[in-house]
Amino acid sequence: MNQQIILKERPVGVPDKSTWELIETPISDPGEGEILVEQYYISLDPAMRGWLNDAKSYIPPVGIGEVMRSGSAGKVIKSNNPKFKEGDYVYGWGGVQQYSVSDGASFYKVDPSLVSLTVYTGTLGMPGMTAYFGILEVGKIKKGDIVLVSGAAGAVGSVVGQIAKIKGCTVIGIAGGPEKCKYLIDELGFDGAIDYKNESIRDRIKELCPKGIDVYFDNVGGDILDHALAALRMHARVVICGAISQYNNKKAVKGPSNYLSLLVNRATMQGMVVMDYAKDYGKAGMEMGMWMAQGKLKSREDVYEGIENFYDTFLRLFSGQKMGKLILKIGSEQ
Amino acid sequence: MNQQIILKERPVGVPDKSTWELIETPISDPGEGEILVEQYYISLDPAMRGWLNDAKSYIPPVGIGEVMRSGSAGKVIKSNNPKFKEGDYVYGWGGVQQYSVSDGASFYKVDPSLVSLTVYTGTLGMPGMTAYFGILEVGKIKKGDIVLVSGAAGAVGSVVGQIAKIKGCTVIGIAGGPEKCKYLIDELGFDGAIDYKNESIRDRIKELCPKGIDVYFDNVGGDILDHALAALRMHARVVICGAISQYNNKKAVKGPSNYLSLLVNRATMQGMVVMDYAKDYGKAGMEMGMWMAQGKLKSREDVYEGIENFYDTFLRLFSGQKMGKLILKIGSEQ
Numbered sequence: 001m002n003q004q005i006i007l008k009e010r011p012v013g014v015p016d017k018s019t020w021e022l023i024e025t026p027i028s029d030p031g032e033g034e035i036l037v038e039q040y041y042i043s044l045d046p047a048m049r050g051w052l053n054d055a056k057s058y059i060p061p062v063g064i065g066e067v068m069r070s071g072s073a074g075k076v077i078k079s080n081n082p083k084f085k086e087g088d089y090v091y092g093w094g095g096v097q098q099y100s101v102s103d104g105a106s107f108y109k110v111d112p113s114l115v116s117l118t119v120y121t122g123t124l125g126m127p128g129m130t131a132y133f134g135i136l137e138v139g140k141i142k143k144g145d146i147v148l149v150s151g152a153a154g155a156v157g158s159v160v161g162q163i164a165k166i167k168g169c170t171v172i173g174i175a176g177g178p179e180k181c182k183y184l185i186d187e188l189g190f191d192g193a194i195d196y197k198n199e200s201i202r203d204r205i206k207e208l209c210p211k212g213i214d215v216y217f218d219n220v221g222g223d224i225l226d227h228a229l230a231a232l233r234m235h236a237r238v239v240i241c242g243a244i245s246q247y248n249n250k251k252a253v254k255g256p257s258n259y260l261s262l263l264v265n266r267a268t269m270q271g272m273v274v275m276d277y278a279k280d281y282g283k284a285g286m287e288m289g290m291w292m293a294q295g296k297l298k299s300r301e302d303v304y305e306g307i308e309n310f311y312d313t314f315l316r317l318f319s320g321q322k323m324g325k326l327i328l329k330i331g332s333e334q
Numbered sequence: 335m336n337q338q339i340i341l342k343e344r345p346v347g348v349p350d351k352s353t354w355e356l357i358e359t360p361i362s363d364p365g366e367g368e369i370l371v372e373q374y375y376i377s378l379d380p381a382m383r384g385w386l387n388d389a390k391s392y393i394p395p396v397g398i399g400e401v402m403r404s405g406s407a408g409k410v411i412k413s414n415n416p417k418f419k420e421g422d423y424v425y426g427w428g429g430v431q432q433y434s435v436s437d438g439a440s441f442y443k444v445d446p447s448l449v450s451l452t453v454y455t456g457t458l459g460m461p462g463m464t465a466y467f468g469i470l471e472v473g474k475i476k477k478g479d480i481v482l483v484s485g486a487a488g489a490v491g492s493v494v495g496q497i498a499k500i501k502g503c504t505v506i507g508i509a510g511g512p513e514k515c516k517y518l519i520d521e522l523g524f525d526g527a528i529d530y531k532n533e534s535i536r537d538r539i540k541e542l543c544p545k546g547i548d549v550y551f552d553n554v555g556g557d558i559l560d561h562a563l564a565a566l567r568m569h570a571r572v573v574i575c576g577a578i579s580q581y582n583n584k585k586a587v588k589g590p591s592n593y594l595s596l597l598v599n600r601a602t603m604q605g606m607v608v609m610d611y612a613k614d615y616g617k618a619g620m621e622m623g624m625w626m627a628q629g630k631l632k633s634r635e636d637v638y639e640g641i642e643n644f645y646d647t648f649l650r651l652f653s654g655q656k657m658g659k660l661i662l663k664i665g666s667e668q
Contacts, residue, residue, distance in 0.1 A: 057598050058597075058599075240594070240596050253594060255591040255593055256593060257586045257587045259574070259587070259593070260580075261605075263576070264391050264392050264605065269596060269603045269604070271599065271600055271601055272597065
């Protein structure tokens with residue numbers, strides 16, 4: 001049988017127990033040109049919250065009764081598609097279920113002898129690609145820039161900061177709690193860290209970035225975005241990657257009151273969606289893989305177990321009770 | 335004697351009668367290298383409200399006791415500067431006073447036989463330059479773009495819309511009241527107009543821009559900015575030129591709740607300050623002058639009289655009781 005998490009009703013505010021349902025269906029046989037993937041790891045990402053809303057966005061919402069959309073890594077166990085063979089390891093969009101059948105278009109092959117499968121859902125998957133293209137193509141960092149990143153201990157933010165360090169920037173991260181801040185500095189080599197749960201963000205930005213910020217990479221929105229805007233330097237770039245503080249709002253999103261800092265500082269605020277860069281994923285993957293091999297880019301995954309724990313694990317995205325890339329392990333090789 | 339408007343105290347919210355004071359001082363003699371300008375026209379611009387605040391911005395605030403900063407047009411009546419001679423007409427930063435003495439660095443010569451002096455404070459002055467560089471360099475319009483502009487009947491907005499029409503765009507303007515809307519369509523050739531005082535901005539944007547907006551040029555901020563953000567097309571550009579709806583706020587500026595539309599639509603919001611383009615004013619002036627001569631670019635000035643009426647006239651910027659460029663006439667040739 002195939003255990004699946006399906007969307008049962010659209011949440012208002014924080015998802016609750018009635019948002020999803022765990023069901024069992026027979027494992028489908030792959031048809032002509034299709035593959036059957038046994039899935040081991042499910043990628044849990046803030047963007048998934050957005051896909052629950054019945055609103056126009058960059059992709060359609062997940063439909064009621066449909067398997068919850070997610071990234072996933074696993075192994076092809078049956079193939080009627082000449083591009084895949086049994087035993088191939090793959091990463092793609094399999095959804096939160098133990099087995100997925102597809103035409104293979106949304107999966108690509110990965111090699112777990114180079115890095116573990118979990119890394120393909122994180123640093124070498126969508127979060128890593130988001131970081132890579134966001135900080136390089138949208139943030140347009142150059143040597144000597146002062147870079148501030150929020151959600152800095154997360155799957156995207158941790159890679160953003162490390163790439164900025166590789167490129168010769170001064171990097172300050174914002175994260176929740178002393179453990180994460182210590183991790184940013186001691187493990188990832190950030191120049192400074194701000195604990196937004198225990199410190200004055202405004203004062204600490206002034207202290208750590210006395211000249212202001214050239215690039216702000218925003219994963220969180222809300223008050224932190226406003227504090228960053230207040231500290232922009234001339235011609236600064238603000239990368240809008242996400243706004244996790246606002247995703248469970250029941251009221252309107254908090255708009256950035258300090259947006260006129262864009263005018264005063266001739267600055268730019270630009271949104272991004274990683275899928276636009278799909279044709280360059282290969283180049284980015286190769287470069288990031290090499291940085292990993294050289295020890296310049298570290299990947300950390302926080303893996304919880306059991307498809308029945310999907311709901312509780314998902315909420316860790318919003319409580320911050322996780323470190324690095326959040327992953328749900330739902331199976332393993334025999 | 336020289337009648338001058340000086341800043342008496344910094345306003346909180348809408349400036350009131352005690353914000354400025356009209357004083358008389360003896361007319362200064364120009365020193366070595368200096369010129370004495372008799373000023374006929376004072377440019378009244380929304381940016382002047384910002385210069386009253388004691389806050390870090392793109393230029394220092396006007397000091398208490400100082401002559402109120404403004405653009406001005408007049409005639410050189412004494413010159414100890416080889417670059418100017420008596421009788422030269424000039425436009426520059428003379429402030430709200432009948433006579434100004436300066437080293438001439440902030441004045442340039444203009445020719446009232448080509449267009450009237452008032453045009454040099456409007457369409458061929460700072461507002462026109464702001465429109466030109468804002469819509470072309472920041473908005474990056476191209477033929478076929480759908481352009482929305484707020485404050486469309488104002489000094490900047492009216493030029494933005496006309497330039498966009500010249501460049502082959504579809505142009506919708508937002509203005510207050512049926513008279514202004516009629517002016518946009520009948521006189522300036524806009525494709526559509528939205529009367530924000532009497533119509534639903536949201537519904538009318540949907541009606542007039544069913545495919546959405548490629549470029550939004552914002553002079554007003556507030557709710558109108560949010561409505562525009564909600565209608566962005568992919569890769570849209572939002573030009574932040576001003577936020578007149580927010581300048582007299584006693585509370586925090588209203589941030590745009592719909593800023594995540596930048597993410598969904600991979601759009602850019604960028605601020606601008608016209609002074610950055612100073613080296614290209616000549617080129618822009620020539621091009622706009624030619625458009626005026628060809629009848630493609632129309633200029634409208636709304637001229638009120640008397641330096642003693644500075645306060646009441648200034649408030650028209652915020653009440654909207656004016657059409658086109660707001661000017662105060664404070665003198666005339668004998």
